[in-house]
Amino acid sequence: MDQLGKLREEIDDLDERILELLNRRAKVAMEIGHLKKVLRKPFYVPSRERAIFERLRSINPGPFPSDAIDTVFREIISASLSLEYPMKVVYLGPKATFTHVAALQKFGKLAQLAACKSISSVFDEVASGRALYGVVPIENSNEGAVTHTLDMFLESDLKIIEEHYLEISHDLLVNDGELGDVRRIYSHPQALDQCRRWIEDHLPHAQQVVVTSTARAAQIVADEPNSAAIASRHAANLYKLRVLESNIQDNHENYTRFLVIGRDLLEPTGHDRTSILFGFKDRPGVLGEMLEPFKNRSLNLMKIESRPIKKKAWEYVFFLDIEGHVEDGPIKEAIKELDSFATLLKVLGSFRRAR
């Protein structure tokens, strides 16, 4: 046998051993699944998954690329989870939106992912138990808060169980042709806005057409000559489009933060963030007073956002993120104190910080 043949035999042998280990791992995961059913513990444990990725990255001797560890083990864990419990996860669709990409990165290809038409239907599907988890966008580093998601927390009792950051890269996708052939550009208004300078420099005469999502833009362009879509690389794969230019957004620091929502509060991981919302009767100085319980305990406030209560003009609720878990003594006490003078208070969840 020549040298190439021998090396391929060695690869076949190693693949068999990897497969055997994968099956042994799957059996252990199934045992964990049975145990969790008895103990009534959640099947999906994001903090454990994160710990697995981090540990493997830190001990990887190479040359297997550390970046590939996340991709490979994402699917291994996703496969284990599908054996423990067939898990349905809904996300703000349609397919190939950035929320879909975030859901795939979090749950892997083996989860039963289903697209919803709106943020409120993602909440409804999870609240009714038809889906176990939902994925929604919460804020973009350039555009700010996704107000519809914030508003849903006012009505809903669902909890935040995870956060996930995704770097947003807008690409120019075409079915065929070159830049000079593009007469129309389809995209979501935010994506068009984020690529405004690039469009002025490269396609100043093209007509800009606003559609409901970047994925919908890709779908249209698949059937329309002389048109281009601004969408993700993932949309290019799904609709078999060609990436003519990549990373065309004006600001390359472009991230979106997504939330995974579920029905239960999670246990502390030691690296948590807690989100609450509260309301109060307006009078001078009251917002400062509301924050004092946190200041007095030297708690780190990570973010504050206000939204109008739509039922009453000029009244607001505040969304506050605190470093730590709601079961940590000082946070528990501060929230209790705040509750004594707030007109409304809700804990939206404690979850492991993504960064």
Ligand SMILES: O=C(O)C(=O)C[C@]1(C(=O)O)C=C[C@@H](O)C=C1
């Ligand atoms: O450790 C667990 O709790 C498991 O269920 C196993 C496992 C895994 O495959 O490693 C699967 C799903 C969980 O989200 C985390 C980890």
